[in-house]
Amino acid sequence: MSETIARKILHIVAISISAVSPYFIPHHILVIVVGVAVPVLFFLVKYGFFIDADQGRKSWGIVYFAAVLLTLLLLFPKNNELVFFPMLVLALADGFATIVGNLFGKRTFSFGEETKSWEGSTAFLFFTILSFEIIPKFLPFIRSPFDSFSALIIVSVFLTLLEALSIKGRDNIWVPLAVAYWILLDTTFINLFSLALIVVITAIVFFTYKKRWLTSAGAVATFLLGCLLLISPEPKWIIPALFFFVAGSLISFLPKSNKEESLGGRTANQVFYNGGIATVFISVYFLTNQFMFLIGGLSALSAAMSDTSSSEIGSRYGRKTYNILTGKKVISGLSGGVSLVGMGAGFVFTALFSLISIGLMDSSSWKLFLILLISGMAGNIMDSLLGALLQVKYRSDSTAQWSDFPTESPNQEMMGFRFITNDIVNLLTTIFAAFLGLLLYNLL
Known part of the structure; x- marks a missing residue:
């Protein structure tokens, strides 16, 4: 098989084992093992031991995954599901998205430096839903983190777009951290009205993209930050962000x-670097x-x-x-x-x-x-x-x-x-x- 598919099979198996490991390995031993692995992987990648076959660059995603796993283990020593679900989504959704895209991807899109396929992103969405809703039914030690269909769909779409926007293996950071956030958040407030709010965000972002206030990547980044503020216990805090976004965009188009x-429109980097820290604090x-x-x-x-x-x-x-x-x-x-x-x-x-x-x-x-x-x-x-x-x-x-x-x-x-x-x-x-x-x- 191709090197890319072989690497992703290893990705699926290794990270899936990492996902279930807190249920079978004592916490302190697991922290020591992963803690030792992080610097070892760092030096192996730094000196060219792991190379991404597709991009021809060092596979820093391996280090990112291990570092995030260690972070989750340290932050949530008594809450295994906050390790299980972030790692499971990263294992299955990200792994199979690459395999499907590599084998069957014909319709491509790009938000920047990397090209992705609609078929791969669809696979990511499917396996994200599978990880949250289907797999827990077969495991006696875990239950689905979302009680409503609306929460399941909103979170799954959010993660799919986040992965599509990520480059250079950084989805190994952002995807598991985002999964942990949505599980930590009390999502019982999410209902059909929340889906209507998603439609509103989509319409606003599409309008600003057509007006060239945003690039395509900037539009996705704005949608993601908007979701974090609007799909929340207090959606009113999107209003100051909207004031900043609208006022700043109008000012920037003065003659x-x-x-x-x-x-040109604001890029994803400009959106995240201006509004990302604020969104993190409010989250x-x-x-x-x-x-x-x-x-x-x-x-x-x-x-x-x-x-x-x-x-x-x-x-x-x-x-x-x-x-x-x-x-x-x-x-x-x-x-x-x-x-x-x-x-x-x-x-x-x-x-x-x-x-x-x-x-x-x-x-x-x-x-x-x-x-x-x-x-x-x-x-x-x-x-x-x-x-x-x-x-x-x-x-x-x-x-x-x-x-x-x-x-x-x-x-x-x-x-x-x-x-x-x-x-x-x-x-x-x-x-x-x-x-x-x-x-x-x-x-x-």
Whole structure:
């Protein structure tokens, strides 16, 4: 048989054994075994022992799977189903999706660097449902985690889209973690109305995709984040996210932009790096009912709102832009540059976002408003500082102007760190703002 199919058969068998292992092996022994395996696998993959036959690159997915297995074992030592179902879905759905796609896949699609098939994704959906609903009926030590048909379908579709969007073996991270999240969440609230909400999300995302606010991958990423917020015990918290998304998209399509990324729709990376941290914090709030995590998530969104409005409006209408560290004049739109118009716009949109957010709270107060406003503006400033200090910039030998984007010149100059792009700066900014919001909430 082909190397790809042989590798996926090993994937199915090995990860299925991992799924049932907590029921038959003492927990401390299993943690030791997997704990030893993770660094061993890391070095084996790093030095080229495992190569992905399809992509011709190192198979980091093996390390990701082992690391996630260890994480689940450590986090849930007394809840075996939070190891069993994440590993079982990864084993069966992901494994058979690749086999079916490899043997029968004729209709393909791509959300980025990798091409997948509709036949493979259909197999993933089928085996996800099989893992949740059918297999537990034959195992006396486990029961299905979802009591309603609606929850089963929503979660299965969510996981299928997540796998389709994942690249470079990272589905071995995101799929099992997502399974664990949906099992931890009390899904008894999910019903036929929830399916109607899915239709609403789909319609909104499709509309924004047709308007070219989003790329195809960006549309799927937006759908996934929207599901986490809307299919929840408190779906109202999608409203601040919608305000950020709609306002940010409309601002980015204002005329006279000189920012290259504004010429097309937002990509999956841009969606995740701007809204992913906020969604994670708000999702933790849904699981724990700890209000501070909601504040952390809204603080991250506030910073994303402040930065987006500040940079987009400032790059268009800010007459004078200065480097935040040196005070020297720079071209409009360059990362690390600030303008009076841009900072003013950031303040206004952050204030609007904060007002909308506290208006949704059961016991809103000016203290909470100030937390979101301060976190948002502080995140905006941090974004500029990181942009000036660390973000990669380019300049050709024929111009004295620095740019955030590579030039076509073979002798281009570069400063900053190549891997710290604008997306990475946005991610770091939202992380900073989220933890600042947590700190302020606990201090004030």
